[in-house]
Amino acid sequence: MRDGRLLVVELDGVGPHGTPDALFRDRARQNAITATGRVDLLRFTARDVLRGDVVAPAVAAHLARA
Incomplete structure (x- = not known):
């Protein structure tokens, strides 16, 4: 991403x-x-990944806005 962001x-x-406990650690x-x-x-x-139409479009949209 630009501006040194990750x-x-x-x-x-x-x-x-x-x-x-895991939820608290994650947050x-x-x-x-x-x-x-x-x-x-x-x-x-995991369900998002298995669907196949969630992760890539969300990442692409985020990168387009960045």
Whole structure:
């Protein structure tokens, strides 16, 4: 991305992210990443990836706006 920004894409699945502790860790990590002001973060689910028509268009739209 331009201006030295990074795009991070995260995949959330029920197994690794299904407990309250995991949810809290994920949110704390997300806040720390985005607080740098240099990173854009997009989150998707495993279902989004399996559909095949969610992730790529969302990433493309984000990059087009960047």
